Amino acid sequence: MTFNSLKEGIKPGSAGQNPESSGYAEPSSADQSAVAGLTQKKAEERLEKYGINRLPEPPMPGSVQIFARQFLSPFIYILVIAAIVSFILGQNPSGIFIIVVLILNAIIGTVQEYSAQRSAAALRNMVKGVTHVIRDSIARTIDVEEIVPGDLLLLSSGDKVPADVLLINCHNLAVDESMLTGESLAVSKNPWAKVAEDAPLSERVNQCFAGSIITHGRAQAIVTATATHTEIGRIARHVTKERVSEPPLMIRIRAFTYQVAGGIFIAIFMLTIMMLLKGSYTTEAIILMTIGLAVSVIPEGLPAALTVALAIGMRRMAKNNVIIRKLIAVESLGSCTFICSDKTGTLTVNELTIRQVVLPDNKVFQVTGEGIAPGGEICGNTEQQHLQQLCIAGVLANESHLSYAGGEWVSDGDIVDVAFLVLAKKLGMSITQLRQQQTQLELIPYEPEKAYSGSVNLDGDRAWLYAKGSPEKMLGMCSQMETLSGPVDIDRALIEEQFESLAKQGYRIIALAKREVIEKSHRRLEQMSFLGMVAMIDPVRKEAFDAITRCQDGGIEVAMITGDHPATAKSIAIELGLCEQDAPVVTGSMIHLANAKGQKFADDLIRPVRVFARIEPQQKEQIVDSFMRQEHFVAVTGDGVNDAPAMRQANTGIAMGKRGTDVAKETADLIITDDNFASIVSGIEQGRVVYNNIRKVIALLVATGFSALWLFFLSVIAGLPMPMIAVQLLWLNLVANGLQDVALAFEPKEGNELSFKPRKPSEPIFERLIIEHILISGTVMGGLAFVNYYLALEAGQPVEQARNLTLMLMVLFGNIHALNSRSETLSLFSLSFFANPFLMLAVPIAQLVHIAAMYMPGISDVLAIQPISVAQWGQLLLIASSLFVVEELHKWWRRRHLRASP
Template structure:
């Protein structure tokens, strides 16, 4: 009876991949009969289920409270508290209401995004075939325990980390874990060194990987969080999250705003104290100034801008899991992208056919032709090679009748069948003409496969031998090589030269040979000789059609793109050159290079990563190291990926972008954004939308801050001249929270100006309040505030009642806002050079803001609350003309601020 087996200590002393299969079975107390049901149940109780813990969706209340974690919100909460202390309940209520609305909008948006992401969730493994009590059964994969004997076959998803017992032609696609695009041949009798990296442990299969070909039996050695996938999940959790770019900029902006406000309050308080003004009056003035200076509507406007950005991104195949990630992607200066499945299709394609006489063809990588539309092949060499590739083949490929094709079997064989179809051959018709008589199955130790075919030409016709495999395995079998002029004596040096040229481009190369079977002797590997070497086929993981264009667009946008992959350096460099990422003089940085640089210290590592564009043979931990190195250099880093190996880097980057279709669950949960089409071009589309969102944020901030600055100028001037407050706190809140907010919604919906991807990224250290905005805010504030003060001063001098003068000033400020929102549509373009009706919501919002104020002028309730009254038509016309002076001022500033073009 199996009981009380402790396999943990032994595994810690010597890793499973270092032991032979018999020792593994002995230490796991398991064998050909597998575990007993009782022992499996006991181990399940000890080790837990074979599953990664599912992340819990944050509750709505938590999302709601999280909306208040923002420096700007803190400032507004302080303003609300001051208003409460001062007894200004109306002011405090207005601020509190706007904060609640903002939090509700943000929480609803994030909750929707989380649920959209959850809808993409796929189970990693559902069922597994095991031997228990000597009998084969199928059980839920989460019930597997260490010591279980698992059976694998082509197409299976590996359910746990396994040490192979027996394997026949086993190939495993480990791209989700290691980034290696080609399937890995596995050997059950191989023992690895302790330091052997995961990508090279050929006696072990890992949870989440896919069996591409062959079959095997293997013992479970790790489940759940103890698997390599589980360890990477823990690494992801340990990775430090960084503040998004927008939060960093808002934080700096809030600090500057607070300092400026404190200085302004200090100046005013000093002036009033010198005049022996009562402290209570000074305090009320400070509260009014705070209400003027702080853009209470900004948090809601920011949330609206980001929400609009998320809706636009969904239309461009990007799901946003965190609102702030919209702007983060637009701010990125570096995109560190995985290769397999992101830039490439993660699909092996037989693309290059090369013959030893120097000729060759390139096979189109497009869709397969219909059976009734197969092309005619007039190249005899191509036809013969494709015939051998289709006959010496164990895969299946046949049409479904609806234009789609069904394929199964080894990925290499599938690619060869597709190639045969591309050149006009039909495998089924070929087998009718050349029926299969015997075959030598592919084994990694052999390095080739061979088939023997009868001849439908009749009895006595020669039988055909077809062989495919590694060139060095086929050369001893061949005496001649094919050329356009017939058979030629074999030239091994020439064959190797063709092989090297294909390999330099990152191809996986197969050689093909054929010959007549003499009709005597057993059809075995040892009896194959006297064959004719037909040529070589280069197999590639093709680029996504849009990838090169997307990379070029990133380059034009000033974004540094670097590729991170577990592939061989030669393959990585070839792909990078095809993408336009690397030039002829570039060379990839390998994982070993990174390790050496890291050992020398952060400075050495940063010097290496500063300009590198291609990383090859990098481990998951090194991907994280690269991202952190770039961040130390002040870069805003976006990381794309789909595998478990990408999760730590996705989590640690400023913005992580996971593939929604083929991405693993660990990768999806680590990311801020999901691509619904797994298309790298969608990342670029997301960058464009992020830049539009940031532009709109700046437009909203300029609009709100410039009108707030005008109010500050108005208050400073009236206080300096000893005049009463020109607007009451409630009137200020009406301006800042109602009429302002209605129009800022329109600005949040501004379309792009069309040149977003032709500009370099914003410098990471750039403030929201850069020189351009400072200049525009100062001019706007001085013009609007100065004119409003002049009007207020003249009205009081002419004997107007204070409430009547305030009524006129309030209307003038609303009209100023209506003009200023049009000035806010672009930082660099004249209002007369913009499509006036391109944003109808903005125009409707401006009209709505004016309509709201008109309604208040004639509403008895609002007349009492705001202290307003109707005005005459002549006054309307005069105030509108005065407000248009702001338009003139901004147009002059735009022209004066442009650089003078060089003469000639």
Template sequence: MEFDRLSHILWHGVTRQEVWSLLNTSQQGLSGEEALKRQDLFGPNELPKAQRKSVLTVYFHQFISPLIYLLCAAALVSILIGEVTDALFIFAVLQINAIIGTIQEWKAQKSAESLNAMVKNRVVVLRDGKRIEIDSAQLVPGDYAFLESGALIPADIRLIQSLEARADESLLTGESVTVNKGALEAIGEESAIGDRHNMLHAGTTLSQGRCEGIVTQIGLHTELGRIAQALQTTENAAPPLVQRLDKFTRSIGFLVVLAVVILGATMVWQGVSVKEVFFLAVALSVSAIPEGLPVAITVALSISSFHMSKRNVIVRALPAVEGLGACTVIASDKTGTLTVNELTVRRLWLAEGPELEVSGEGYSPKGEVDFKAARLAVAASLCNEATFRLEKEGYHHFGDAVDVAFLVMAAKAGLDRESLLERHPEHGFLPFESERKFSASINHFDDEALVSLKGAAEVIAPLCSNIKSEDILKRAEEMASQGYRVLALAQGSWSEDHELDALSGRKDLTFLGLAGLIDPLRPEAFDAIKKCACAGVGVRMVTGDHPATALALAKELGIAHEKSDVVTGAELKDLQDDPINLAETIHSARVFARVEPVQKLNIVQSLQENNHFVAVTGDGVNDAPALRSANIGVAMGKEGTDVARGAADLIITDDNFASIVNGVEEGRIAYANVRKVIYLLVSTGASEIVLFFLCLISGMPLPLFAVQLLWLNLVTNGVQHVGLSLEKGEGDELHDPPRNPKMPIFNRRMIEEVVISGLFIGIVAYLFFQYALANGFDEASARSSLLLLMVLFENTHVFNCRSERKSLFKMPLLRNPILVMMVILTQAIHIGAAYVPGLNTTLNIQPVSLDQWLTLLPLALGLIVVMEIYKWLRR
């Protein structure tokens, strides 16, 4: 078996029997041994990935900046006029900056790849006659695969069985309308992709129904693989935050260059040589303009996304890192997010009247079921799509949690679905869809066929004739008010004249009973809800459950308190023609029960129109519109469909609401760290401009040479901002209300901080330079001491930047040891440079005595005093 031979076969044009034969497989699937052989032969089921930038590409990317071009021009001019030492230093600065930037960007790139690798596409296949779940990369031609609505199709698959299947093939055909899919025999070989109704193609989505089929092609040999090169995205758009900062950098750059031009013209008029003015202007521009700000912010967000992954939150879109911290409302699913998603059938109410208790908990068949419930257990097992079986390592299950719960209940009664299907072969099946609210199975019983239904009580009750619908609904309401998730079961005769789609019109079914399932709340959900309340984040429960069940659980969690807090999907539908009342109802509601998928989208949009920044959770294919529309879409990693994950900004790997709250906290930390980095870079650049203008106005000599400014920019901010972006948070991130997402980074507080710190550093540095010259220092010694003072200022200022509100004395140093190490490193590098032959003469710096260092340190520490007073007054 070879790819070349398989790739020439038009799989839609051959019969199903020929497919089995050509792929040398059977309805028992491949053996594990054969699957491994084929994996070795065909390789992984993967498309070519966007090529990772090489280290050299990343390195050369560091030089793409107009300001870097200025420095390169300055270096070339230096060589032409004989100032080779200055040119070498400029080239050295460029190299060091490029190396630091390369390391940061390379690490961020690798971090993003490792996070993407955590999101796996899983698929159920038959191996050795048993259903198992594997990574889609392990698929091979000949595998027998099972797919359900919401699945991303992992390979080209020839259908063998299908139920109400429709696929979204817009990725391949451009046609937005979903296409019917069926297990048809051979169709015309010349059929276009959109007309191949017996095939599913890799990269498309099963938007409805259930399918079974044989994998025919994988990887590059799929229809998608043939156009994979056109589909690859090699360059991602920069996050909006980075784009805004890049725009800011350009704006402030224009102003700084304008200021430098004025400064330079004035210096020339004062008699300073054009060469000296040129070098100074270039260096001051580069030093004052935070051209590295977008890269620094991207690195900060990448670090935060890595921290989020450690707390079970995978970031698919970088803006969501800081965006989640701004959310004002989380619209959360109940099942599996607020609950543990291990449903257990605990109570049965039979049509004959008795109420029965079912013992045992979780997915263990230990427990007892009264024999009176045997018929209900049989119906629940047949109308079922899950698997529950005993294997060597214990009981294994997969499938919908409700279906698994019913199979566990049946196992307690001594029933096994596979054995039941042998005695009662299946003739048809109607899968559960959220719009229909029930599923149905047709099975052969002796000389007749029966249809078994399982679904919402309000849908099943009107179809039954052996008991009053009102009595069923009343009992369902009572059970739901006690916190049970309630489902109804029924059976009826079946003939070939009946149509599965017409089930909802029947009135002659036999009601079997109600099943009350309990899904315990996650213990950590209680604390997570409290944290949300403390953080000013509202929580809305959105569920398809009965309103009484939803209210009982919402009360326990503290989300809702009374019946008026609950709104049903039917009530929302009644208000469609009254938009004002509808908006008010959605705004005041805390629980949305029995909602339809499209209503979830309406809820999100209504909350957004009410000025909320909305994070919404989802796991199904029908949740995708709401996930895309929300400010932050959060998909479930364990139980979520591929479509939901693809539409989301974040993926929660443990499907736990508490992880979303952790993400909110990390998002706030990320945004705060972004502000800290901006504060550091902009304020220190501003101080250098202040220093030069004061010297210019007072007619003093140049305070620092061009190479000294470049050195200052290199050894301080070029290193320290990395340590600042590693801040772990101040500990009270969830004690403040959400920030307004429209609030600019340069708000009043940021402007005040930059102005105060920039003016203080610039004025004190100017006064020191003036004092040094007036007290016998020659210009070289004065500049050397001034440069040391500026390094000390920036060393101390980075600790001010650790918090915009808290005193730095309340920020333990050991919470960020890397920052402390980087500050010590910058001091050591600067002091050590004075003892390196060649470097000391290039920089025009002199060895630093302890007395000198101890004299300058108090001046630098004065900045801490000033900013502490500012914080105190602000508080």
């Protein structure tokens, strides 16, 4: 076919929408580009006018902006105020120490966040490559970014369509548009079809859209839209807007931050009132006491520990094929209570597979295996001649290819044709040998209006016509059917009953027929013999069922949202265990009608359903929003552009890495590199581990702060001097305990993370278990520290030495508390000692660092500490050991309570 031969076939205006509807004033289908393509000069002018053919990239903040963001926290504001007041009062060492800590925290947070964003940038794989165009009447290969409206493209099998185009001619063209529409089957195109201007994408058979794949045939097409003016670009513009939803951890941390900040101000106010009522404290002493109190209660080590916990989780998830694009999203999976999953390419392999072969005499063969790999078998007597004849017809009335290369099976062509080649392989046939044995005389290509394809082949001195297509078409061509006893008159009622039974199960059905031909009648598809039917389906991923089961066992609900047929969607959902046989399926048209009645009607329709079919991208976003209104933390998985709006709307967006489109990856918070739904479950488990570790760190820090708070209040009530100065409290929180806080974030999984239901979205970080832990541990530490401080002063020791002993006791309390914080419910004796070697090193190092500080001039002067005897250290260790006994008893009680709970 030459380019000039297309001229007669072009009918201005008959190919559907005018390109102006895409936002461009030019060109039309009758443009000169339909004859000779654009001139190079015209193409350059349009490139200057419309810009390069590239989707927008979201701007990334610079290192300075990231660094500045680290200071946006109520905790930081309080510490800055404390530093300023320290300088005003002449407490320069305390002020300097606070400022250094703030800068170190900001540097750690900046490095981690900047590193995560650089990794995300490396994942970007925008639509790039080359394409073939006609310019100045010459075929050229250019970069896709140089395509402009009006260019004449030459498309062929295997090409990725680089822009929205209007077809002017094609031959046997089929296009995979699943990334836009969710339809797993390739769409046959017809450039001369009359299409309504408001037709949905799946019905615009005279157009191809950017990002779709040519699976079969070839075509010439005029570019109508590039970059953001394409259908994929419109969605890209939508999903790059500011995100409305927030990750669960951010919601909880923000609430926690304001709770602690509010508690600090209340405590400072109460302490100030108490000191004023006592009348024995100077104004400077009151100010220094309030600064010390603020410093003691604020979990200064939380930002660093939080960042480390997320970074560790990010690395662990990467080992499970989960790439994190945004650091804060590490924990999001663990918090999700609902997963909305796309079907095509996510729960299914996006490769049609023949599941059943049904012969006219009601003989049924089950077929195992999935996808293009010929693994699996045909169950039953495969020597039966009629089964072999059906497979021969499927192989010869076929334009596709299947081969083994590079250690894997690869295919080229329409997925329906490929499925027949795989079936023949499972039967043990040699495709190459069969095609050599029966030479093809003529091919009858598949066309949508015909709904069949065929081939005339010469076998020795006899010629055969093989055909395959829709059962309705094949029945109309057949007068006989093949049975064990030979050809008999066709039983149409029987075959229609077989067809209806398979259709109800959601199968795509193809019928096959043959007849011997003579030279003058070989193109007449009539008086044929019906060979049987095959039932095809896009099979579920073998790991998907177990993964969904694990999600459900962990209290996470899963729903399927697809653009596919309701019967097909429900069949897949039943196989995956998502719904029962009598469960309803909600379609896009049903949601549209419910929306007309109001949001409540739509929510009532959506709430109980777990299978959604024939859903458009905007409706998928609405479904996610509805589940979020029901107080779910929603994660959305998908690989297509049609999934991107919903991923943006959700608390967590998960894109498939292999088949995922660029827009889907850009929108997602996480990317599954192996397209394995089971990897999501591993990500959920690791997300829960991350959150549990963050809880442990928070409980450790707040309990330590509460113990200091309790120590201060008891000291004020007793009329004693401040038990520790501000710089000592800061040292305790950030140095002595800081190493242990960070090391606790390395704690591995306990093994029962998926045995519990997800946390309720309304559940704050400060829930009952943490509050119990803080009150019990903090009361014991603060109370015993006060007793030790009081007795030291009563024994006549200087206040500086009493503070020195109190600080050492608090450091020892922190060592034991860190070890026992490894689990909220399990005994320390039940945990592997070396499972977290970082903590096992951090505990003795923290103790040794404090002891070394006692002997180092300069540091000991700033901290106002001095060495103590071994006997004194032993006595303090004995006192601190009581905390271990108390916490073990609390865990034992909690375990009994959990076992007794229904």
